[in-house]
Amino acid sequence: MTMTSSAREEFPLPGLDDVRAAAGRIDGIALRTPLVPSPPLSDETGRSVLLKLETLQPIGAFKLRGAANAVARLPAEHAARGVTCASTGNHGRAVAYAARRQGVPAIVCMSELVPDYKVRAIETLGAEARILGRSQDDAQKEVDRLVAEEGLAEVPPFDHFDVVAGQGTIALEMLADAPQLDSILVPLSGGGLIGGIALAAKALKPEIRIVGISMERGAAMQASLAAGRPVEVEELPTLADSLGGGIGLANRYTFPLVRDLVDQVILLDEPQIARGMRWLFDEEGLVVEGGGAVGVSALLDGLVEAPGESVGVVVSGRNVGRRQFLDAIGY
Numbered sequence: 001m002t003m004t005s006s007a008r009e010e011f012p013l014p015g016l017d018d019v020r021a022a023a024g025r026i027d028g029i030a031l032r033t034p035l036v037p038s039p040p041l042s043d044e045t046g047r048s049v050l051l052k053l054e055t056l057q058p059i060g061a062f063k064l065r066g067a068a069n070a071v072a073r074l075p076a077e078h079a080a081r082g083v084t085c086a087s088t089g090n091h092g093r094a095v096a097y098a099a100r101r102q103g104v105p106a107i108v109c110m111s112e113l114v115p116d117y118k119v120r121a122i123e124t125l126g127a128e129a130r131i132l133g134r135s136q137d138d139a140q141k142e143v144d145r146l147v148a149e150e151g152l153a154e155v156p157p158f159d160h161f162d163v164v165a166g167q168g169t170i171a172l173e174m175l176a177d178a179p180q181l182d183s184i185l186v187p188l189s190g191g192g193l194i195g196g197i198a199l200a201a202k203a204l205k206p207e208i209r210i211v212g213i214s215m216e217r218g219a220a221m222q223a224s225l226a227a228g229r230p231v232e233v234e235e236l237p238t239l240a241d242s243l244g245g246g247i248g249l250a251n252r253y254t255f256p257l258v259r260d261l262v263d264q265v266i267l268l269d270e271p272q273i274a275r276g277m278r279w280l281f282d283e284e285g286l287v288v289e290g291g292g293a294v295g296v297s298a299l300l301d302g303l304v305e306a307p308g309e310s311v312g313v314v315v316s317g318r319n320v321g322r323r324q325f326l327d328a329i330g331y
């Protein structure tokens with residue numbers, strides 16, 4: 001096979017119409033979450049700060065949007081055989097829930113390093129949890145086998161047209177509720193969340209600023225942006241465990257979206273992540289996982305360049321173990 005066309009033509013990026021279509025497909029499965037004012041954060045920062053509470057999704061994280069859209073778009077033969085994914089938790093929960101709601105069998109593959117409560121959550125949602133190996137790579141090998149030998153369809157966590165379009169529905173809701181937003185702060189790992197938000201938000205409002213926040217410990221997207229191509233980084237334990245993992249050396253969608261549309265990327269150390277979690281608990285009564293709190297952390301520490309008057313913060317998930325949460329908030 002000759003590769004005469006560019007990779008870009010082979011893998012066109014989703015656009016605003018794809019995000020709008022996704023919103024219709026996921027309606028009734030994923031929640032249209034509230035965008036609530038935060039008086040304490042507004043007071044602290046001197047800006048009008050609004051929190052997009054993806055913590056309220058049925059599985060406790062935004063990933064349901066992308067998974068529900070991808071499952072809805074499956075060809076009939078895949079829908080009959082089932083879906084699979086390799087996940088450190090939130091994506092697995094999302095695929096399990098989205099599949100069950102749409103009558104599709106699901107096998108979620110994960111490594112032994114994933115905490116027990118996350119494994120149980122996936123089983124409770126009606127999927128088979130298949131645990132193998134000590135790394136995401138081992139889990140991914142089983143996914144590849146299920147796809148090749150048993151004909152299941154993989155729903156990847158971020159680098160997928162329908163997943164990115166699904167996550168972008170967050171931006172449609174935020175700008176419908178608060179057209180005045182000057183910037184949106186978004187937790188960043190593989191870039192499905194920020195990629196979808198950035199493409200939809202900038203299509204609706206080109207001057208809006210989109211800021212990504214990752215942890216210092218294993219920020220694969222930031223390292224890839226610096227290198228000008230997807231690169232691997234060492235994976236290290238972090239409070240923001242839902243932000244761990246690489247972006248994929250064969251990345252098709254999220255690397256170009258983040259490179260072209262994201263205005264600033266901020267990296268946080270562990271105490272900064274903990275501070276955001278503590279603040280959300282103390283001031284807002286919200287239990288938020290490390291990866292979900294980083295937007296608030298970045299804002300509190302004054303790290304966002306030119307946030308403007310009106311700032312939207314995506315609070316992306318609430319799935320944290322009790323011990324880890326209590327340690328983080330200092331009990």
Ligand SMILES: *Cc1c(COP(=O)(O)O)cnc(C)c1O
Nearest residue numbers: 090189190191192193242316317
């Ligand atoms: C997956 C996840 C993210 C990061 O999303 P990407 O699309 O990988 O960038 C942020 N917060 C939570 C809670 C997540 O589960």
